[in-house]
Amino acid sequence: MNTNLPIGVFDSGLGGLTVLKALQKKLPNESFIYIGDTAHVPYGNKSKSSIIHYSTTLSTFLINTYNVKMIIVACNTASAIAIKALQSLFPVPILDVINPMTKLLSKHKTLQRIGIIGTHNTIQSQSYNKLLLKINPTLQISSQACPLFVPIIEEGLENHTIAKLMIHEYLSPLIRNDIEALILGCTHYPILKKTINSLIPKEIDIVDSSNILSSYAKQYLNQQKLINNSSNVTTQLLVTDASSHFNQFASKILDNNFCGISTIQPF
Amino acid sequence: MNTNLPIGVFDSGLGGLTVLKALQKKLPNESFIYIGDTAHVPYGNKSKSSIIHYSTTLSTFLINTYNVKMIIVACNTASAIAIKALQSLFPVPILDVINPMTKLLSKHKTLQRIGIIGTHNTIQSQSYNKLLLKINPTLQISSQACPLFVPIIEEGLENHTIAKLMIHEYLSPLIRNDIEALILGCTHYPILKKTINSLIPKEIDIVDSSNILSSYAKQYLNQQKLINNSSNVTTQLLVTDASSHFNQFASKILDNNFCGISTIQPF
Numbered sequence: 001m002n003t004n005l006p007i008g009v010f011d012s013g014l015g016g017l018t019v020l021k022a023l024q025k026k027l028p029n030e031s032f033i034y035i036g037d038t039a040h041v042p043y044g045n046k047s048k049s050s051i052i053h054y055s056t057t058l059s060t061f062l063i064n065t066y067n068v069k070m071i072i073v074a075c076n077t078a079s080a081i082a083i084k085a086l087q088s089l090f091p092v093p094i095l096d097v098i099n100p101m102t103k104l105l106s107k108h109k110t111l112q113r114i115g116i117i118g119t120h121n122t123i124q125s126q127s128y129n130k131l132l133l134k135i136n137p138t139l140q141i142s143s144q145a146c147p148l149f150v151p152i153i154e155e156g157l158e159n160h161t162i163a164k165l166m167i168h169e170y171l172s173p174l175i176r177n178d179i180e181a182l183i184l185g186c187t188h189y190p191i192l193k194k195t196i197n198s199l200i201p202k203e204i205d206i207v208d209s210s211n212i213l214s215s216y217a218k219q220y221l222n223q224q225k226l227i228n229n230s231s232n233v234t235t236q237l238l239v240t241d242a243s244s245h246f247n248q249f250a251s252k253i254l255d256n257n258f259c260g261i262s263t264i265q266p267f
Numbered sequence: 268m269n270t271n272l273p274i275g276v277f278d279s280g281l282g283g284l285t286v287l288k289a290l291q292k293k294l295p296n297e298s299f300i301y302i303g304d305t306a307h308v309p310y311g312n313k314s315k316s317s318i319i320h321y322s323t324t325l326s327t328f329l330i331n332t333y334n335v336k337m338i339i340v341a342c343n344t345a346s347a348i349a350i351k352a353l354q355s356l357f358p359v360p361i362l363d364v365i366n367p368m369t370k371l372l373s374k375h376k377t378l379q380r381i382g383i384i385g386t387h388n389t390i391q392s393q394s395y396n397k398l399l400l401k402i403n404p405t406l407q408i409s410s411q412a413c414p415l416f417v418p419i420i421e422e423g424l425e426n427h428t429i430a431k432l433m434i435h436e437y438l439s440p441l442i443r444n445d446i447e448a449l450i451l452g453c454t455h456y457p458i459l460k461k462t463i464n465s466l467i468p469k470e471i472d473i474v475d476s477s478n479i480l481s482s483y484a485k486q487y488l489n490q491q492k493l494i495n496n497s498s499n500v501t502t503q504l505l506v507t508d509a510s511s512h513f514n515q516f517a518s519k520i521l522d523n524n525f526c527g528i529s530t531i532q533p534f
């Protein structure tokens with residue numbers, strides 16, 4: 001395979017840009033094509049069959065139009081619901097944001113009580129629970145759906161009293177369970193990290209999956225001899241529905257480190 | 268035209284069920300086909316061209332599949348953005364939730380200061396402002412986008428502290444402007460009406476467009492001799508993506524006064 005080909009990344013909207021940012025940092029000599037499915041955001045309240053349909057269509061588009069060498073599902077909901085279908089359908093490697101989290105337990109072998117937050121769909125799927133309990137069956141997991149976090153972040157209210165109130169509401173049961181680490185199981189949530197950090201006990205580690213995923217992706221590309229070492233790389237952003245909010249957020253979070261934003265119609 | 272044909276109603280999701288309920292009450296001898304576009308909810312943050320595309324596709328489906336005698340756009344965002352395109356494209360009468368609001372000013376001739384709340388798209392479109400100022404150019408209008416109200420309602424948190432905090436945040440500037448009436452410019456908002464009522468001065472009239480629209484629809488059907496007087500009427504609900512939340516909400520708000528919920532794929 002031509003190692004100069006780009007890596008495809010997709011998410012339901014702008015949350016996955018936090019993953020893209022981590023990937024750009026860890027893999028500065030790779031090209032990326034990112035799709036935000038802004039026509040269907042949020043995925044958290046959509047049906048499983050629709051999430052599989054959206055994920056399959058976006059992956060087909062990335063392969064047929066951009067000949068991507070790998071796909072990264074930068075959305076926890078799509079990772080929880082669609083990853084097996086995608087891996088069985090397409091010939092390129094497909095990584096998700098949930099499976100690399102096993103690395104966390106290899107690193108922190110003494111971890112006994114862990115909290116997981118995400119959308120309704122991610123939490124209901126129990127994807128994190130099943131994965132982590134396979135590695136450590138005695139792990140105590142407290143999980144909590146936080147459906148208002150995405151709209152709060154999408155509205156830029158991450159430092160507002162409303163964000164603090166909802167963090168208190170959603171996280172109090174987990175703190176009462178004396179968790180040692182908190183997994184941010186939604187790619188939007190790193191944007192709330194600072195506010196969460198200021199409101200929970202300092203001993204709780206906040207785990208942002210984008211860092212773990214980007215290290216895993218680098219290791220995987222190395223193992224498979226798929227690393228691109230070109231200095232002539234680009235990041236291109238695509239959306240399924242034009243959104244000035246997406247554009248503003250992308251400029252801010254990626255420090256304008258991309259060559260353009262286009263609207264596509266893969267559906 | 269066969270007056271026994273059903274009336275088509277569509278909305279981005281479940282908010283329009285408040286309009287359907289008012290229509291059922293005012294027009295108990297009519298059949299209704301309601302589509303909730305749950306695959307694309309919310310419309311408030313989608314592009315104008317997508318909203319026109321969704322509205323056109325749903326209207327085409329209602330006409331081709333159910334031969335509806337009239338269409339009611341039970342969504343303020345679609346009413347604000349797509350109504351002219353729809354009325355120019357289709358042969359059946361198409362009513363929206365915004366235009367009947369002129370009735371309000373005919374009724375309350377002394378009204379001088381009015382507040383309007385809605386989604387980003389509805390407020391940015393200035394549809395209410397343009398319409399009301401045509402009738403009373405000296406009207407003072409204070410408008411405010413309330414983007415978190417829909418997710419709060421969709422999560423069933425309409426009586427929660429978070430709802431009260433956001434009502435205070437969004438409505439304080441309007442109250443400072445001494446408004447005499449507040450238009451709920453989104454079909455979700457009537458679900459928050461009780462909580463809003465408890466937090467704003469008692470002198471402010473809360474205007475729910477579903478009542479005004481349903482009276483207007485009845486009057487229109489009478490004028491056009493399109494009234495159905497059958498006792499054998501049904502209401503059928505359709506969604507573009509299966510949603511247990513929609514089903515629960517429909518049962519609750521319509522008191523189970525419908526014959527079924529099916530998933531359709533008009534896109």
